[in-house]
Amino acid sequence: MSSKRMTKQRKTVLEKLKNTRSHPTASELYWEVRKEIPQVSLGTIYRNLNVLTELGEIQEININNKVKRYDGNPEKHYHFFCQDCGRVYDLDGDYQKDLDKKFEKNNQHKITHHFLDFYGTCRNCLKDS
Amino acid sequence: MSSKRMTKQRKTVLEKLKNTRSHPTASELYWEVRKEIPQVSLGTIYRNLNVLTELGEIQEININNKVKRYDGNPEKHYHFFCQDCGRVYDLDGDYQKDLDKKFEKNNQHKITHHFLDFYGTCRNCLKDS
DNA sequence: TTAGTTGCAAACGCTTTGCCGAAAA
């Protein structure tokens, strides 16, 4: 059985992620962490993001098989992806638990959860057009 | 303006995809197409899948940033991903247009569509456990 | 002390691309 250590690197990755509302990529996080730990490596960022995800401290965001993004908020919620600027935003609104039941017809399969991502144009990009 | 040609390769990719209920990867499709065009290359499969997607003849399925899968049915519908066997199934049930409105609060952004993927255990895997 | 972690660099897996000859239209 393997216990996890809270290293300076792991702590910094977690802090950076908890302190932003954006949903950075591993590479973006790498440059942030480098401000404090200049010799950190990208491999370490990836390893820690995976560990923190397993621990349930953070979650991955997978939009369209593009680069993975990371969310410091591990609670279930939905995301909005702006097709103009590419940014990913959190959406207000409840997790729709009833969807799982709705699509679990005749008990042929067991649904445990779902992912729901919205696409469109964000407020900023609407202004510009 | 570029018109698209219906080559033997493109036609075969499209046929194979229309004639299966599975959601194959590019590589799986490659081996299928090779049965009829032994000298076909993987690059050609990828290029044609991209063209056919742009044309709206097929659609991509992106599950968890894993390998891309392809669906011969271009209509909006939802998928179920079995976490035990890894297979991807179509789900019966309507596209929930109302979700877009529900999460478009205060008109801060414009939602055009969404993707909704369900996770769980499929009927076959439930039997085995 | 010792198991988990890091930095480094190489490897990996999927997908795209440049080149040039082939073949639709």
Added chain:
DNA sequence: TTTTCGGCAAAGCGTTTGCAACTAA
């Protein structure tokens, strides 16, 4: 004939991994 397309092989890109040194507990 014109222009798109295919085969091939190399490159691209995000992510993972093997290894030896390091460090949290």
